[in-house]
Amino acid sequence: MIITGKNFTPHRIAFYAGIIVIWQIISMVGVWPDNIFPSPYEVAEDLAYSAADGSLFYGIATSMWRLSIGLAIAISGGVVLGIFMARVEVINQTVGSLVLGLQSIPSIAWVPLAILWFGLTDVGIIFVTAIGAIFAVTINTYTGVKNIDPHYIEAARNMGAKGTQLITAVLIPAAFPYMISGFKQGWAFAWRGVIGAELLFSFLGLGFLLNAGRSLNDVSQVISIMIVIMVIGLVIDTVVFKKLENKVMSRWGLQ
Amino acid sequence: MIITGKNFTPHRIAFYAGIIVIWQIISMVGVWPDNIFPSPYEVAEDLAYSAADGSLFYGIATSMWRLSIGLAIAISGGVVLGIFMARVEVINQTVGSLVLGLQSIPSIAWVPLAILWFGLTDVGIIFVTAIGAIFAVTINTYTGVKNIDPHYIEAARNMGAKGTQLITAVLIPAAFPYMISGFKQGWAFAWRGVIGAELLFSFLGLGFLLNAGRSLNDVSQVISIMIVIMVIGLVIDTVVFKKLENKVMSRWGLQ
Amino acid sequence: SSSDTTHENKIRIAYFPNIGHAIPIVGIEKGFFEESIGNQTKIETRVFDSGPQAIESLFANSIDLAYVGPGPAINGFLNSDNHNVKILAGAASGGASFIVHPNSEINSVSDFAGKKIATPQIGNTQDVSLRHYLSENGLKPAEKGGSVTVYNISNPDIYTLFVKGDIDGAWVPEPWATILETELGGKRLFHEEELWPNKEFASVLLIANVDYVEKNPIIIANFLRSHYETVTWINTNPVETRIVFNNFLNSYLGQSLSDDVIDIALSNLVITADPKPNSIFSFAERADALGYLGRNGYDLSEIFLHFDMNSILEEST
Amino acid sequence: MTKLEAKNIVKHFSHESHKLTALGGINLKVEAGDFVCLVGPSGCGKSTFLRIIAGLEKPDEGQIIFDGHPVTETSPERIMVFQEGALFPWLKVQDNVEFGLKMAGIPKEERAKISNRYLDMMQLTKFANSYTYQLSTGMKQRVAIARALVMDPDVLLMDEPFASLDAQTRDLLLVEMQLIWEKTKKTILFVTHNVAEATVLGTKIAVFSNRPSIIKKEFENNSPRPRITEDESLLKLQQDILAELRPEVKKSRE
Amino acid sequence: MTKLEAKNIVKHFSHESHKLTALGGINLKVEAGDFVCLVGPSGCGKSTFLRIIAGLEKPDEGQIIFDGHPVTETSPERIMVFQEGALFPWLKVQDNVEFGLKMAGIPKEERAKISNRYLDMMQLTKFANSYTYQLSTGMKQRVAIARALVMDPDVLLMDEPFASLDAQTRDLLLVEMQLIWEKTKKTILFVTHNVAEATVLGTKIAVFSNRPSIIKKEFENNSPRPRITEDESLLKLQQDILAELRPEVKKSRE
């Protein structure tokens, strides 16, 4: 993972440094008591501690691998479903509407069913993760495909593109700028789903660490894990999605 | 709320009827015991029961009003932020990246902070709701604005559009097809956020009813509330978002 | 925070919809608290289902009193600013059991190796007891490289796992222990109190925001008086207690438990205002040994709020 | 042999404030190997007519008979050069040109051989690796023409393909088009607003009336080839065509 | 009075496989009230040059002096008719035409009065309430022209505005353009690939060379107005211009 200088611009560094400084000042001024608003120093200490005993890295690794599988399922399923929803009205009316409905259900409500169907296994967590992410991918793919300039599709069909060819050679590349946005959101929601599921299943991973912090009313541990979650989210966004987005945008002449 | 015949096509009806039939068959075959996998009949009975005593409608009303406020905040904040992220790279690098990071945090992790900051109030629930939804709106607005044909912006600027005018007369309408998709997702995530928050705050609303069912292991109540949540999601999608989408799409000649 | 107006004429109490919380449930439902406090003071109640949430609410100044287990009570005391959260009284003792799944071969602690066991929440009373029990018997949980897999998962989810047969046993509070036993054929391996000296340990405590207590001594004194009186009432009216409890469940959750379950559950615990201090101190030692009380040592010498109810009541009359 | 026949093609469109009949019953017979140029006032329905022949739009009445069968869907037998290009922005110029060949499963090297020939003809070799947003309007139009020509279809439907080209480039392509047509004896329908261009290319020139449009008149054009824009011999025909056209445009003013 | 001066404008672009210098040092002086027509081979940089004057693109070297000040950004003083329309698909035709007026804060009724005049001129009155996808290509081009004309700018930059129009409609608009120019004494820069059109409209015709392009030659054109395409008196000038152009297109073939 190479983090180029471009990704961590002076602005960004200054911004985050500023947040930490303000945070430190607020905690020093003592607007809120320490137990509900720990200082950055305390949080950093907590972080160092869980890094030192390895539990942090083990938690990250566990969460990441669950996420990868859940996200892979969400992306492939979401792209296929999104395309079919956009192109086949019957699917839009039926399965599509169901996905949408399912999406309104908080992951927490899925947990009993996930336990019922998959038991206390990684599969259950992956299920909750995938279900949390698939909708964003589906709906962005759907929107992307629906908004393709109809002339592209006409031209392609006129030149003999059909079925799968039409999908892979036209629909996907034409909708790609929006699909990226779906992947990005899918990633964020999957990340969120995996943590949420781990928290409820209380079964290893970062979510488990978060739950432990909460159960013990240890706010600085809670915040330190939240920061880890955020930082991982940001790094992935910067090194994966921003790059992809910039590449596609410059091809389309949008930059 | 007028539900036109067009929205409830034979296909859709057949699809959902099919699901209910399959469900009934599974529950009759007895793969899972009744207490963890109730039949549709039991669920319907439960639904009728909570409708009869009014608790269902009170729950719906409570959740809906929290949702409206949370969603309004998420939409207005998300649109503004998304536009600025797309047009001002510094904001994208700083606040934008923060929103993205915040988005990876599951709502469940926000609850302790929401309680600490806002107490056991509607404000806390609305906070969790808005934070759950804002990202989808932001990122879709961002993508929509980034993907505007640059000629539109050039032409508008050439004709004297500047600042707010440029935003309201060009950026928003040009990005609108994608913003709808953001609103739609924002709605789903807000809906999910409000239920999740109610569930955790244990404080009126549909989420509370869900939790009540869960606390007593009354799976049929859990499922009946999940269905209510889904149905409301579907109805709103059909009567609000589908209509809006169709209107915009037909204006742009995409249908 | 936003929700507090003047406390003068208001007391905000939190408790759980569990049988161990019979005191506040009966006290509210039968109007005992209201009667004792008088109509100048409004009682507001919040029903939670987890200790940490109650503590957060105390911290956020959203409630004044809470009925919680010793785990949250200790964490609340240690983590609060200036030890602003303290124990005011006991509310129940006992009332947790180890239930074995009907298909599992667990007959004694020697069979625990390689098994999957659930407790409701990290750091809560049952969790600390289980982990302590394991280590006393030379066993370690899986995450520490041991052979016993411990799941921390909510009571309703434990029920589902029991139905599915995915776990071998669970250390749960009442009424879940009785539900698993009577509805799902679980086997009660032991009552937790059997493992404690004098066969007693605090399982529900009344904790308070110290600032509130200091500002409203009379309200608190009156409240405490009816807390004690309610204990007596419950212990002399078990059948009526069951009815009150079920009515409460019905109005709050829209559902109730069978009379049998409540009767058995109630008989498995002791409603008492005695906080059993020794059990709290040894509980803290166990929690600390598990790393639950932070890295900097702990000091519980101030955890009990000394509140002279009688002299205040005398003064006020 | 009749390659293509339009039988009483009618097409309505609805607008916000009114309905509009674009095509009011078009009848046209195209023999195999015909080079038919279509001229008519702006907005009369020329593009719509080509789209219907291509199978991209359904007529409200009438039908297109192609090789004896009614046209029901689009097909690479009738390749269209769109008036507004419709190039794929996600593909490089060369990949745009090769798109149809790829769909037909032609192997990479062969595709490259074919596309290079047409890129060269369109003076785009240097831009083979560019993306479409990097091209000028005229260059895009040439890519669109190349993309159609590589398909070597039975029938070519060209919708004002030279509109954005300068006179000189256009003259070069007029020569190329005639060569291609003579060599391959393709059937071509070619929409243009340039009457001179129509007379240089066409074996037949069909004049559209104003909306609801019909084909008002067809002209045969048997001048010897190769023809060029400056040919004096075409002047008379051009005058005749313009005389047919002028009242149509006037009518649309009223 | 010099309205506009291009001083040694150079513009490079980078492509996937090579760099390209579109403009190799353009020098051009435009007096107030000039009607300058720009002609040149496809892809030589005419659109790029107009975009630079409009302030939509920055030159790599040189600068545009407008009313004595260097151009740093775009402004409604120099209104551009884009070669590819750039109409707003979310607005009806009339709202598209009124866009700039609305930005300038002109009240609704007045906007309507102005836009109706130009919609009529462009024969689009019937389509005022249509959306742009409902228009033919030529109709869209006319909307784009109307949208620019309503702005009544100091300088009009028109990039092949008549490219998609049939000869008759074009003739009508050639007359209108001359009338507008004579009445308002606007300064106009007009790109076209139609040499006859250039000689009908222009007081001055500038011929672009092939890339990297410079202005190879400027022609003065003082024939009496109104001029029409068929004017015999313009033929000589047209021949001269074509003679300048021909080698440029040939060069680009090499």
Ligand SMILES: Nc1ncnc2c1ncn2[C@@H]1O[C@H](COP(=O)(O)OP(=O)(O)OP(=O)(O)O)[C@@H](O)[C@H]1O
């Ligand atoms: N954004 C861009 N990126 C890369 N190259 C570009 C870009 N815009 C223009 N060019 C190149 O600059 C050259 C000039 O383009 P321009 O559009 O100005 O030509 P033009 O004279 O208007 O041609 P036409 O008559 O075909 O419209 C072309 O070779 C084109 O490839």
Ligand SMILES: Nc1ncnc2c1ncn2[C@@H]1O[C@H](COP(=O)(O)OP(=O)(O)OP(=O)(O)O)[C@@H](O)[C@H]1O
């Ligand atoms: N999708 C559509 N919806 C509504 N009206 C349409 C649509 N497509 C075309 N029309 C109308 O049909 C008529 C003919 O359009 P068409 O594009 O075929 O004209 P054309 O002859 O190609 O014109 P041009 O020379 O300007 O390209 C026009 O009046 C146009 O407004």
Ligand SMILES: [Mg+2]
């Ligand atoms: Mg057309």
Ligand SMILES: [Mg+2]
């Ligand atoms: Mg150009």
